[in-house]
Amino acid sequence: MRWRRWALLAVALLSPALAVAEETEPPREGLGRLAQQANLSGSIRGGYWSSSRELDDREHLATASLWLKVAPKLWPDASLLIEGWVRNEDLVHEEATDGALREGYVDLALGPLDLRLGRQIIVWGRADRINPTDNLSPRDFTLLVPDDDDQRLGAAAVKATYHLGGLAISGLWLPEFIPNTIPIRRPLPPATIRERMPDSTLGQWAARIEQTGEAVDWSVSYFDGFDLSPDAGLGLVTPSSVEVLLRHHQIRVIGADAAATVGRYGLRAEAAYTFTEDARGDRPDVKNPFFFLVLGGDRTFIEYLNINVQYFTRVIYGFRSPFEVQNALQRALAIQQAVVTNQLDQVQHGISLRVSYKWFHETLEAELASALSLTRLDYTLRPKVTYALTDRWKAIVGADVFGGDRVSFFGNLRDNTTAYAELRWSF
C-alpha cells in the first residue's frame, strides 16, 4: 500500500499548485461542470503533529488527507449528500492509508415532513462543546484534525422530522452502531485488548422535540441505544494472558437543552440523565447512571472578542469508589474505566472557558479553549490560530495541552499533548 501513501502525498503537494490556475478561471465545462452540478467541494490537507492522540507515544507525524463532499440536488425536494475522507496519518512511517465515508444520505422534504435516510451525523446539544445529550453519532477522538467536529462520523439511520411552526418533532431509528474511537493506552503483553460490539443494534431509537426561532430555543430528547464509549472489563483471563474487554452497554438518556439571548449575553443550558445497565452501581465494569449538567453563557466584547464560560457538573448515582474494589486486577481496571468514563468521583464540578478573537477582517482567528475539573484540578488547554492566507489557502497552528494527575480524566491524556500545524487548500 506504499503507492497509495505516496500518491496521496503527491496529490497533497501538487493539487494546490494546479488549483492556482483554477482559482483565476473556474471550470465551466467537462469535469468542471460535472463537479459544479454535483455541488462538489472538499479540501486537501497536509499537517504536522508532534504527537499522536492514541496514547501510544508516537511522535512527529506528517499527515495528508483528501476530504470530499458532493451534495447534488436530485430534484426540488430531494438531495443527496456524500462526504468522506482518505487520509494517511503518518506518511513518513509505515502507516496505512485509511478512508471513511462520513455521511451518505438522501434528504427528502415531504411537505412539513423531512426524511433523512442513510449514514448521517446527528449532533445534539446547545451547550458549547460539552454536550450531555450528544450521544447518537460516534467520534474518532484519535483522529489528527484541528477541528473537533471533523472527528465525527456518521452511522446509518432514518430520521423523520415533522415541522409544526417553529416546533420540530423528530423520531430516529439507528440500526447501525459505530462506537467512538477513544484514546486507550495499549496494555503491555501478555495483556490484550478486545472490543466487542453489541449483538443486535436494530432496536436503537431516539426522539426529540425542538423549538427554534422564538425567544428561547429549547429541546427535550430521549435516546435508547448503546453507549458509544465502551466500558472496560476483564475478558478471558488465562495464566498466560489477560484480555481487557471493551463492551458497549445499553443506555437510555433523557435530556433537555435551551439557549437564549438576554441583552448582550447568550445563555445556554443542557442537562441529561443517563440510565445505564448498572442501576445499583455494583458492577465496576459498567458505567453508573449519571446526571450531567452544563450551564453557561457568552458575550462578545469589542466586536470580535468572544468569551464563553460554562460550569459543568456530573453526579454519579450508585457510586462506589473504584479504589475500593478488592481484586487488584479488577481494581486497576475499574480505576482505568472510571478515568476514561469520567466517573472517578461521585460529584464532579468543573468550568470551561473559551476565548476567541478575529483580526484582519476575520481572516486571522485565534482561540483558546480550556476546561478545568475543580474536583481533581486536571485540565486541558487548547490554543489554536487559523489564518486564511487566501480564500482557498488556510494555515492552522495549535496545540492540545493536558495536565493533572494521571488518575484523572484530563491527566490521563497527558501523553496526547501535541502541537500541530496544518495547511489546507479548499475547493
Added chain:
Amino acid sequence: MRLYVAWVVRHRLVVITLALLVTVVLAVQVKNLKVVIDPDTVLPQQHPYVLATNLVEKVFGSRYVVAIGITPKDGDVFRPEVLAKVQRVTAALVSTPGVVKGNVLSLSARKAKNIAGTADGMEVRPLMETVPQTPQAIDALRRAVRANPAYLDAIVSKDERTVAVIAEFKRPEGKGGFRAIMEKVRPIVDRERDDSVQVAVSGLPVFLDQLEKYSQRMGFLFPLAVLITGLIHYEAFRTIQGLVLPLVTALLAVIWGLGVMGLGGVPMDVFNSTTPILILAVAAGHAVQILKRYYEEYGRLRQTTTLAPSEANRAAVVESVTRIGPAMLTAGIVAALGFFSLIVFQITTIRTFGVFTGIGIVSALILEMTFIPALRSLLPAPKERESRRERERRVWDRITETIAAWVSGPRRRRIYMGTGLLLVLWAAGATQVVVDNSQKSYFFSGLAFRREDDALNERLGGTNILYLMIEGKEDDAIKEPRVLGAMEAAQRFLEGQPHVGKTLSIVDFIKRMNRAMHGDDPAYDRIPDNRDLISQYLLLYSMSGEPGDFDSYVDYGYRYANVLIFLKTSSSSYIQGLVDKLQAFLPGQLGDRVTFRIGGGASQGMAINEVMVHGKILNIIQIGAVILVITSLVFRSLLAGILVLVPLILAVLANFGFMGLTGMRLNIATAVISAMAVGIGADYAIYFIYRLREELARGGDEVAAVRTAYTTAGKAILFVASAISGGYAVLLLSYGFYLHMWYAIQIATAMLVSALGALTLLPSLILTFRPRFVFGEVRQRGTPAVEIATLLAVTLGLGLTFGHTWAADPTAKEIMEKNFVVSKFVDSTSDATFTLINKTGQERVRKTFGTSKLQPNGIDNRRMVRFLSPPDVKGTVTLLVEHSDTDDDIWIYLPALKKVRRLVASNKKDSFVGTDFSYGDVIGHKVEEWGHRLVREEQLDGQPCYVIESIPKNDTVKSNSGLSKRLSWIRKDNLLTIKGEFWDQAGEPLKTSRFTDVRLLDPARGRWQAMQFEAENLQTGHRTIIRFENYKVNQQVKDEFFTTRYMEREP
C-alpha cells in the same frame, strides 16, 4: 360590472360599514397632515436665480428683508424724538429672535459707520451711538450722513424726510411661518406710531404674512362653497337626495384625500388651500352623473315593470352604476392621471396640488363605486312626487334641447362659425398674456399694507431687493480695482434704469474711505487704482470698525461680493427686463476673473415665470397626452382621443384668451387653472360620448338618440359645470384678495367653455365625421373591464410614485425617515459578491445567496444569507431576525458543526461578516437616535443630493454605533443614500461608503436599491465592494427560508 354592483347592493351594510371605517381611519390621519408655510414651495429649486438666492442667503445672511420707514409729519428726520424712535426700533429688532443681528441697518445700528478722514488717517465711528440732543450734535449727525452717501436712500431718504430701519430675517422654521415674524415686528413698530409720524412697514415677509392670512379665509369659504354646490344640485334635481348624496361623496372624498396625504406624509401648503373645493366639485360632478342616471332608471323601471318601489330602487341602483360606472371610471381615471402627472413639475406646490387632487378623485371614484350605491339602496325609494319633480322640464332641459336641435340640425354650421370666431378672439387674447408674478399683485392696491409699501417705495430706494452677486475664483478677488470698478459701473448703470432706487455695495465704502483719507477731497471719491491701497484701507477700517460691518456686502475672504439693488417695483416682467440688460452689460465689465449671479427676493418671481412659461406648455401637453392616450385606448380609437381633447383645447385657449383680453397676469395661481380645466373638462366629453354610444347602440332613430344623450348626460354636464362654477364663485367674496377672485372667474370660464364645448362642438364633430367608435359596431360587452383594470393599475402605479413628493423642503429628519425605508422591500432575493481588499491590494471574495422578508411592522427584516464561496465557509447560513425595539436574533449554521447555533446579537458597530460595513450600516441606523441637520445640497454623480449630518443623540448611541458623526449624501429624487462619510468615536475620519448602480426595484412602493456598495476604511486602507446580482423583489418569498430547517438543508 353588473355582478359587482349587485354584490355591493346585496352586502350594503358591510360596504357602508367598511367605507365609514376607512373614513374614520383616514379622518384620524388628517391630524397628521402637515401644513407648511414656506415660499420655497412655489420656487423652482433648480432655477439659477433660486440657487443664487440660496447661495447669497448662505454667504451673506438672509433674503427676507423687512423695511420700516418713519416719516415725521413736519420737518426732517434729524430730530431727537424721531431719532429716538429709530434707536428703539433698532434695539428691539436686534433682540428679536429670527433677525440676522449683524445685518440690521439703521442710523443707530452698529454696522452703520461714519467713515471720516483725520490727521492720522481714517476714523470709523458708529453714525449714532446715542440719540443726539443738542443742535450741534444733530448737525454733526446730519453732516456725517451726508458725507456717507452709501446710506442715502437706504436708511435716510435723500430729502431727509424719511428714516428707515432695515432688518433681515432668517428663513422661518417650524410652525408660525411669516406670521410669526410679523407678529414680532408689528408690536415693535406699532409702539412708535403716533400723530407726529407716519410709520410704514414693507418687505417680502409682510406680503407672505398677508398671503397666509388671506388664505385662511378658506375656513369659511369652503363651507359656503359646499352650500352653494348643494343648492345648485337641489335646483337641478329638486330633491333632498340630490342635494345631500353628491355632497356626501364630495366631503368624504375630501376627507379621504386629506387623510391619504396625512398618511403618506405629503405635506400641504397654503397655496393649495383652494384645492378642497376642486375635489368637492369634481366628486360632486361624478355623483351627479350617477344620481341623474339613477332617477332615470328608477322612473323607467317603475313605468315599464311591476317592481315594487323598494325593488325598483335597488334595481335602479344596479342599473345606473352598471351603465355609468365605466364612463365614470374612465373619466375619473383620466382626470386623476392628468393631475398625478403634475408631479413632474419643478414647483413643489404644483406637485402637491396634482397629488392631492388625484387622490381626491380616486377617492371619489372608490366611494361612488362602493359607499354611494350601498347607501342609495338602503335609502327609501323616491316618492312619486319627488320623482315627478325631478322629471319636470325646467331651464336645464330647454338649454340642452336647444343645443341638441342646433347640433343635429342645419344650424350646426353656426356652431362651427361661432367656435371659429371665439377661437380667433381667444388666440388674439392669448398672444397678449403677460407673465408676471409679483406677490404684491395678489392683493388689492388699496389695502393698508400695500399703501405702506407704496409709500416706502416712493420715499426710499425701494422695498424689493435684488442681489447681484460677484464671485471670484479665489479669496481677495474682490479687492481687485478692476473688479470693484466693474461693480461700480454696474451700480451706475443700474441706477440709470427706471424703478431702481438705490444700489449699495462694498464699492461705496471703499470710495468713502479713499475720500476720507484724502481730507474729504471730492476728487478722491473713487476707487483707488492700487489693490494694496485698497487692502490697507480695509485694514485701517478694521482697526476701528467691527468685523461684521461688511457682512452684507462681502464675505470674510473677499471672494464674494454682493451688490444690493433696491427696486421700487416687484413686477417680475420688469425685473426680467432689467436682468436681461444687466446680463448684456456686465460680462464686458467684469472680465474673466470673476463671474456673477443674480438672486434675491425680487428675482424669485422671474424664476417662477421662466419655469412657469416652460412648465405651463409642458404641463398642458402632458395632461393632454395622457388624456389622448388613455381615451384612445378605452375607445380603441385615436379619433376618440382627439375628440375628447377638443373641449379641453377650447377651455385652455379661452383661459389664455380671457387673461390676455382682461389683462389678468399669468402667475403661479392662474397657472394651475388650465391644468384643472383640462383635468375636469375631459369628464364631460367622456360622459357624453359614452351616453351617445349607448343610445345609438339601441338601434333607434339617430336624432332621438342624440336628444336622449342631451337630456340625460348633457343635462348632468350642465349641472356639474354649474355646480363647480357656483362652488368656485364663492371665492369672489374674498374681497381684497385677487388670488381667490381669479380662481372664481377663471374656473367658471373654463367650466363653462369646456361644458359648452362638450355639448356643442364635440357632438357636432361626431355627427359630421361619424367616427366608427360611436357609430360603428359598438361592442356589446359594454364594460371595458380590461381597459379599466389597466387604468386602475396605471393610476395605482403612478399614484404611488409620488412617495417623495414634498410640499415644502423636507426637514433633515423627514429625509432620514424616508431614507430609512427606501430600501426596505416586502421581500427580496439576491446573489452577492463581497470583495474585501486590503491596503496592499490583496483580495478576498465571498459569494452569497441572500433573501429578506419584511416583518409585519414594516421596519424589521428577516435576513437569511447562505455563503456559496469560498469553499471553507460554503454552506454556512446565517439567519438574522431584526428587532427595532430590542436586540436582534441571530442563528448560524456551520456545516462542520452540523447544527444551528444561536448567537448573541452583534453590536451595531461590529463589522458585517468581516466587511468594512457595520451591522448598523446594513440594517440601518435608527433615525430617532440621531440628530440630523441638512448641511447643504449638492450634486453627486449628476444627482441633486441632500447632504445630511447625523450626530448621535447620546453617548449610548455613540458607543453602540462606534460613530461620532456621519454625513449622508441622499438623492433628492428617491431619497436613497449614495455616499456616506463616517467619523469614529474620537472624531477621526473612519470610513467612506459609496452606493452606485441605483435601481428602482419596486415602482409601486417607490423602493430603490443600489447594486453596488463600496466602503473604505480610512484608518486601515481596507476596502469592501459588495456587488448584487439577480436582485429580485416581491417574489413571495416563503417564510420557510427563515427557519432553522432551511438552514440545515443543503442548497
